[in-house]
Amino acid sequence: MQSCFGPTNYTMNYNEAELVHWMQNRDTMSLLPAQVDIDLTNVCNQDCYYCNSAEFRKSEPVQKDYKEYIELLDKLAGWRAHTPKSYGTTHTITYPGGGEPSVLTGFEHVIEHTIDQGFLGSITTNGSYLDKLFDIDNDKLKKLAWIGIDIDAGTEDLYEQIRRSLSKHSLFDRMQANARELIKRGINVDFKVLLNPLNDNEQALEDIFRFVNELGGRKIFFRPVIVNSEAHPITYKTQTIIEQLGHKYSQPYWINQNKTMPRNYKRCHQMYHFPVFCANGKIYVCCEGKGNPQFELGRWDELDFRDLWMSERHHDIYNKTNVGLCQPCRPNKTNIEIQNILDNPSKIEGLYK
Numbered sequence: 001m002q003s004c005f006g007p008t009n010y011t012m013n014y015n016e017a018e019l020v021h022w023m024q025n026r027d028t029m030s031l032l033p034a035q036v037d038i039d040l041t042n043v044c045n046q047d048c049y050y051c052n053s054a055e056f057r058k059s060e061p062v063q064k065d066y067k068e069y070i071e072l073l074d075k076l077a078g079w080r081a082h083t084p085k086s087y088g089t090t091h092t093i094t095y096p097g098g099g100e101p102s103v104l105t106g107f108e109h110v111i112e113h114t115i116d117q118g119f120l121g122s123i124t125t126n127g128s129y130l131d132k133l134f135d136i137d138n139d140k141l142k143k144l145a146w147i148g149i150d151i152d153a154g155t156e157d158l159y160e161q162i163r164r165s166l167s168k169h170s171l172f173d174r175m176q177a178n179a180r181e182l183i184k185r186g187i188n189v190d191f192k193v194l195l196n197p198l199n200d201n202e203q204a205l206e207d208i209f210r211f212v213n214e215l216g217g218r219k220i221f222f223r224p225v226i227v228n229s230e231a232h233p234i235t236y237k238t239q240t241i242i243e244q245l246g247h248k249y250s251q252p253y254w255i256n257q258n259k260t261m262p263r264n265y266k267r268c269h270q271m272y273h274f275p276v277f278c279a280n281g282k283i284y285v286c287c288e289g290k291g292n293p294q295f296e297l298g299r300w301d302e303l304d305f306r307d308l309w310m311s312e313r314h315h316d317i318y319n320k321t322n323v324g325l326c327q328p329c330r331p332n333k334t335n336i337e338i339q340n341i342l343d344n345p346s347k348i349e350g351l352y353k
Contacts, residue, residue, distance in 0.1 A: 002289075005130070008080065013103055014251070015034040015035075015088075015222055016334060016338050016341060017165075017341065018031065018034075018087065019031065019034075019088075019269060019273050019338060020137055020146070020274060020341045020342060020345070022087070022088070022274075023095065023219045023270070024345070025300050025344065027280075029085050029086050029087055029234075029240055030083055030085060030086040030087075030310045031086060031087060031088045031272060031273075031310070032079055032083070032086050032088040032089060032090050032309075033088070033090055033272070033273050033274060033275055033309070034075065034078065034089070034090065034092060034308060035090070035092035035093065035094065035144030035273070035274055036090060036092075036093055036094075036274070036275050037094050037095075037096050037097065037275070037276040037277065037278070037287060038069065038072070038093060038094075038095055038100070038276075038277045039063070039095075039097065039098030039099065039276065039277065039278045039279045039290070040066075040069060040095055040097070040098075040099070040100065040101040040104040040107060040110065040279060040327060041062065041063045041064070041099040041100070041103060041104045041219050041279050042056070042057040042060055042061050042062045042063070042099045042121050042278075042279045042280065043057070043061060043063050043089035043099045043100070044057060044097075044099040044100045044102055044103070044166075045100055045124045045165065045166050045167055045171065046100065046126055046127070046160060046163045046164060046166060046171065046240055047163075047164040047166055047322075048150075048163050048164065049128065049162060049164065050162075050194060050196060050225045050226070050227050052130050052139070052288070053099075053224065053290055053291075055291070056290050056291035057098065057099055059291065060279075060291070060295060062279040062281075063099075063104060063243060063282050064104075064209070064249070064278065064279060064281075064301070065106075066104055066105060066106025066107065066109055066110050067106070068301055069110045069113075070109065070110065070113050072277060073093075073113050073114060073117055073277075074109070074117070074225065075304070075306065075339045076090055076117075077117040077119070078094070078120075079226075080305055081307045082130065082304075083306060083309075089323070090119075091119065091120055092119065092120045092121075092122075092145075093114055093120070093122075093306060094121075094122045094123075094124070095110075095111075095121070095122070095123045095124065095125075096124045096287075097124050097125070098152075098278060098279060098302050099279065100126055101123060101124075101125055101196070101316055102125050102126075102127075102128060102130055102132060103128075104119075105128065107132050108129050108132040108133055108136060108327075111123070111133060111144075112136050112140065113134070113331075114190050114225065115136075115140050115141075115143050115144065116140075120145050121144050121145065122144060122145040122146050122148065123144070123146075123148065123205060123276065124148045124161065124192065125147065125148070125149060125150070126149065126150050126171060126175060127150075127151075127171075127174070127175035127176075127179055128147040128171045128174050128175055128178070129178075130147065130163075130175075130179070130182060131176040131177075131178050131181070131191050132319050133182070134181065136231045137300070138185050138186070141185070141187055142185075142186060142187060142188075144187065144188065145188065145347070146188040146189070146190050147182065147187060147189050147190070148190045148191070148192045149175060149179055149189065149190070149192065149223065150163075150192045150193075150194070150344065151175070151192065151193060151211070151212075152192075152193055152196070152199055153198075153199055153204060153207065153208065154204070154206075154207030154208040154209070154210055154212070155204075155207050155211075156170050156172040156173070156208070158198065158199060158204060160172070161198055162196065163200055164197065164247060165300060166191075176211075176215070179215055179217070179345060182219065182228065183215055183216045183322075185323045186244075187216075188218050189207075189209075189218060190217060190218050190219045190220070190221055191212045191219075191220050191221070192220075192221045192223075193208055193221065193222050194224070194225040195218060195222055195223065195224050195225060195232055195238065196224075196225040196227075196232050197209055197232070200234075200238055201242050205238075205241055205242060205245055206245055207353050208220065208249055209245040209246070209249045209253075210235065210249070211223075213249040213250075213251045217251075217278070218252065219251075219252040219253060219254065220251060220252070220253040220254075221253070221254050221256060222234070222242060222253065222254065222255045222256065223255075223256040223257070223259065224257065224259070224260065224296065224328075226259070226327060229327035230262045230320075231259060231328045234255060234257060239255060242255060249267050255352075257286055258330075258332055258333035259328035259329060260328050260331065260332075261332055261333060261336060263323060263332065263335070263336065264336055264339050264343075265323065265335045265336065265338070265339035266323060266324075267318060267319070267323065267347055268286065268318065268321055268323050268326070268331065268335060269334075269338040269339070270320070270331035270338075271285040271286065271314075271317060271321070271336055272310075272314075273298065273334075274287065274315070274331060275309070276290060277300050277305075277306075278290055278291075280301050281300060281301035281302065281314045282297075282298070282300070283296070283297040283298055283299070283300050283301055283305055283308065283312075284296055284297065285297055285314065285317055285318075286321070286326075286329075287330050287331065288326065288327060288329045288330075288351055294317070294321070295317060295321075297309075297314055297317070298309075298313070323335075343352070
C-alpha cells in the first residue's frame with residue numbers, strides 16, 4: 001500500500017514511448033537522448049567505502065576547465081539543429097558525481113549555464129561546496145529540479161565511518177550549513193542514503209530522519225548500497241522502521257529498490273536514451289561502465305559527439321552487451337517498462353487515454 005510519505009507509483013512516460021517508437025521505426029529518423037549525465041570531475045574530497053567509481057577516478061584523476069562544459073552544454077542545446085531529421089528532446093541534465101561535482105573550479109558557472117540553456121538540471125553531491133551557488137540569482141536557482149545531498153548518516157561519527165572525508169576536518173558541518181541555506185532560499189533539496197550494514201539499524205535511521213526533518217529537507221531517498229555487484233538487502237523490518245519514522249516526523253521518503261527488480265530484458269534499451277559524458281573526455285552509454293572500453297562511444301572533447309550518436313559503434317555496443325553479466329543498475333526499472341511496451345505495443349495507447 002502506498003502512502004503520501006512512501007514511494008509513488010511508476011507510470012510509463014513519453015520518453016519510453018518515443019524510444020519504443022524509434023526501435024520499431026529505425027529507418028525513419030534518429031532519436032535524441034532524453035537525458036544525459038555529465039561528470040564534472042574525477043576528483044573527490046571523500047573516500048566512501050562503497051564508491052563504485054573509485055578505481056576509475058584513481059586511474060584518471062581528471063579535472064577539466066569549466067569552459068569545456070559550457071561548450072558541451074551549447075552543443076547539447078543545439079543538437080536538434082545539428083540533426084534535424086530526428087525526434088525526441090534532450091531536456092534533462094544530471095550532474096551525478098563520479099567525483100564530487102562541486103569541487104570543479106567554475107562549478108557554479110556550469111550550473112547557471114545549464115539553467116540558462118533551458119535544461120532541467122539536477123545535482124548529486126556531498127554538499128561540501130554548494131555555497132558556490134549562493135551568488136546565483138535565487139529565482140534562477142529555483143529552476144533546478146533538485147539538489148540531492150548524499151549523507152548516509154545523521155550524525156558526524158557515522159557519517160565519517162561511511163563517507164571518510166579526505167579534508168583535515170569532517171565535511172559534515174559544512175554540508176549541513178550549505179543545505180540549511182539552500183532550503184531557506186526555497187531550493188528543492190533532497191537527501192540520499194545508501195543503506196548498508198553500518199546504517200541499517202533503528203538508531204541510525206532515526207538519526208537520519210531527525211537530521212533531515214530539522215533542516216526542512218524535501219524528501220529522503222533510500223536505496224541499497226552495491227558492493228561487488230551485490231545489493232544490500234532492504235528487509236521488511238527496515239522498510240517498517242522507515243515507514244514508522246516517516247510518519248513520526250511527517251517526513252516524505254522513498255525506498256528505491258528499482259535496481260534489484262528482476263530483469264525481463266536482454267538488451268539495455270537505455271543505451272539509446274542516457275549517455276554519460278565523463279571528465280576524462282569520453283562518452284559511455286552505460287552509467288555503470290565508466291572507464292570500460294566496452295561501453296565507450298568516443299570522445300566528446302575532441303570530436304562532435306552528435307555525429308557519434310546512433311553510429312555503427314553505438315549499435316554494436318547495444319547488440320553485444322550481455323545484461324545478464326551486469327550488476328544492478330539505475331536504468332533497470334526503465335528498461336523493464338520499455339521491454340513491457342515492446343512485448344505489448346498496445347500499452348503505448350495508454351498515454352493518450
